[in-house]
Amino acid sequence: MLKQRTLKKITRIAGVGLHTGRLVTATLYPALANTGVIYRRIDLKPSVDFNVNIESVGNTTLCTCLRDEYGIHQVCTIEHLNAALSGLGIDNIIVELDASEVPIMDGSANPFVSLLMNAGVQELNVSKKFFKLKQIVRVEEKDKWAELKPHDGFTLDFTIEYKYSMMEPICQHYFFNFSTQSFIAEISAARTFGFINRVKDLKNRGFILGGDLNSVVVIGNNSKVLNIGGLRFDNELVRHKVLDAIGDLFVCGYNMLGSFSAFKSGHSLHNKLLRTVLSCQESWEIISCIE
Numbered sequence: 001m002l003k004q005r006t007l008k009k010i011t012r013i014a015g016v017g018l019h020t021g022r023l024v025t026a027t028l029y030p031a032l033a034n035t036g037v038i039y040r041r042i043d044l045k046p047s048v049d050f051n052v053n054i055e056s057v058g059n060t061t062l063c064t065c066l067r068d069e070y071g072i073h074q075v076c077t078i079e080h081l082n083a084a085l086s087g088l089g090i091d092n093i094i095v096e097l098d099a100s101e102v103p104i105m106d107g108s109a110n111p112f113v114s115l116l117m118n119a120g121v122q123e124l125n126v127s128k129k130f131f132k133l134k135q136i137v138r139v140e141e142k143d144k145w146a147e148l149k150p151h152d153g154f155t156l157d158f159t160i161e162y163k164y165s166m167m168e169p170i171c172q173h174y175f176f177n178f179s180t181q182s183f184i185a186e187i188s189a190a191r192t193f194g195f196i197n198r199v200k201d202l203k204n205r206g207f208i209l210g211g212d213l214n215s216v217v218v219i220g221n222n223s224k225v226l227n228i229g230g231l232r233f234d235n236e237l238v239r240h241k242v243l244d245a246i247g248d249l250f251v252c253g254y255n256m257l258g259s260f261s262a263f264k265s266g267h268s269l270h271n272k273l274l275r276t277v278l279s280c281q282e283s284w285e286i287i288s289c290i291e
Helices: 079-087 110-119 180-187 196-204 236-252 267-279
Strands: 003-007 011-016 023-030 037-041 048-051 093-097 121-127 129-133 137-141 144-149 154-162 170-177 193-195 217-219 255-263 284-288
Touching (some): 079 110, 144 267, 154 236, 170 180, 217 236
Parallel strands (some): 129 255, 154 255
Antiparallel strands (some): 137 144
């Protein structure tokens, strides 16, 4: 029997929020079986819990945010920590934050993976549950699309394409067959990225106030990478989009059994896809998996 997982002990990490620019400490606690993933903002009095499920997703502009049941408060940029939880198969955890955004760290999931592994993963004597696709579901927005279809494991097939003036086109593709080992080796270190010609506008709109070359891969004119040391992978950009998709899909509350494919997709379209799946009861089921 595959068993649910949590942490062995409390652990914490501190950094800056990518969009708010505010210092934040995240404290991660073990949780009982069937608790699920809960983000808790302790800067609010009383504290407010945000349950990781599809209905809780609110804003998806440049990140994935959860809103509370009243739609008053939110916690943002959960996708990288979510991806780390999914990658290590952690089903039950409470994440306490003293600000409104998960710290961006180096822009990848690696710091969270190291944090979780150092704390240790504890199996619980309860069977693990999976979100299983039963039918093909696809959503489209102009030339962008994302699709989920039945599969015994979990794979992701992602293609990106960026075409900005003064820049060479960027087209990358990556197929990823999910496992804990492959996630750590191939995906977790891929960093978030942005384009120099959008920085001023985004900051004026109140985004990426905490972003710098230590937390974001910045693509300059002529598609040149501005970060010292360059890229961690030749195709780091599309690998990070796979990382984002893993974190976004984990808002269903479970590790997934299905095949995901996307072209130029992002947080908003990932959430639209999950909501479309959820709206059709015949397209999915929650199962307990036996080895």
